[in-house]
Amino acid sequence: MASSLNIVIDKASPVPLYHQVAQGIEAAIRAGALPGGSRLDSELDLATRLNLSRPTLHKAIEELVQSGLVVRKRGVGAQVIATHAAPARGILSHFDDMHRLGNDPTSEVLSFSHLEADSETRESLNLPVNARVYHFMRLRKVGGRPQALMENWVRDDIVNLDEVSLESRGLYQILRSWGVDIRVVNQRIGATVANDYQANVLQADAGSALVTMERTAIDESGRRLEIGRHAYVADSYAFKMTLVHGQ
Incomplete structure (x- = not known):
């Protein structure tokens, strides 16, 4: 071959x-x-x-x-894999999920920067030396209750981001509005206990259970778009999945 x-x-x-x-x-x-x-x-x-x-x-x-x-x-x-295997409309973010369930999620941007990617981020996103990314931390609330602490790195050659847009819209919603076709999302779900910072921001007890998710979104050409590292209050959010046996 x-x-x-x-x-x-x-x-x-x-x-x-x-x-x-x-x-x-x-x-x-x-x-x-x-x-x-x-x-x-x-x-x-x-x-x-x-x-x-x-x-x-x-x-x-x-x-x-x-x-x-x-x-x-x-x-x-x-x-x-067949190129039509994962249509973009089938990939939802936490923001999309909350709207679909009839909730009204809000986001507070805790930090935001546009900077040169470090070596770990370049490797994760397959970026060249001197490439720049958006790096930000958001607190997601539903009904006024903190539900998730979300840290993301997004390549800057696909979208223009700012704090205002990130507080009014979901990240995937913004990417789709820029014509970004999200085809695949690789996720790893785990668990941890809240450290002092996470407990303070999420209004939880230090040492309480958190559900964690590490995510990489990929477009139709195989280009890696963004990295997410999220922590969810364990009693406020659940992941539902369907596993299908391949032929």
């Missing part, structure tokens, strides 16, 4: 080798050379053809999985 897709690896480039491979496969997917349902060659075969190590290919495929372009299937390997 590597030769037929013209994946070119430049070992002198500062771009990591795994990212070069992922970019080459991503370009083929977007161009239609690898339509939905296509199987990728095994990591071992790709590594041999490209004269790279198998761990490098494993990391490249994992990047495509995290971008929502490829899925790993037992007995099949890596397979391209």
